[in-house]
Amino acid sequence: MTADQVQKLRVGDRVTVRCMFPVGHIRTPRYIMGRTGRISHHVGEFPNPEELAYGRSGLPAKTLFRVHFNQTDLWPDYRGAPGDTLEIELYEHWLMPSAEGEAGGKSA
């Protein structure tokens, strides 16, 4: 386990969504992977749906957050209004503290 996996994430933190392609059921869509946003809500602790999908207990429970993104950080050619945003539920193990500061956008 790396240091950033044990670090507790909190509302207000800037986070980057991990790029991971595990085999099987996941609840993180591809378009959000590698993108940087800000945690807007702590939803709670829930059994991990990626484990529940295979009849396992999903325990220990994982923390679920809602994370806020600027659309222009998700889609470089976004053609809506510049202030448009997106919020999405993401589990803690998909998030890492952002190394990008306030910049946003896609990480390497």
Next chain:
Amino acid sequence: MHQDEAHAHAGHHDHGPTAKDHDDRLTYYRAMEIALRELLIEKRIFSADDVRRAVEAMDSRTPENGARLAARAWVDPEFKKRLLADGSAAAREMGFKVGELKLMVIENTPKVHNLVVCTLCSCYPRMLIGLPPAWYKSPAYRSRMVREPRAVLREFGTHIPDDVEVRVHDSTADLRYLILPMRPKGTEGWSEEQLVPLISRDSLIGVAVPKFEGPS
């Protein structure tokens, strides 16, 4: 629904006089569902009537349940606070049986227009307002709504000014979302009962906004 399927299948079906009179296919997963259901009934885990009653109960949930929550919130500021703080508790308070639903109610404001999509599948507050419309489950809606929400809204006839933020909620995990629309101008003094019919399913998803066209 029927129309959507007719479009989806256009060009693939034989519509001539010899075409079989069916609107369905026995797919792999449908065959699996039937086999599992019949086994469970045979083993008396539940009965065919239990299945029928569960389907009937789901079909009795309609968008009007959501409209009732929204109308109550429009006339009762204290209820609105409770609805935004804990949607499921507020729904239970009004007598709706929502089971394990974790309802998140998001309020539209003059500054932010909210809408809901589930890019991964078709998550929807079914335990409150029933099954989602066919388009909500379509790959086109699910992929385009996060990519070009304003273009999709325009196709629904909904024009949001550029100085209003469009906020897309991707329902990917354990919450289910309901939008609390803005109360239309001209409805001041209306009762809760009068307001309910103004609030459509689509306005609870966020692809439309309630309108009051003037005195009837």
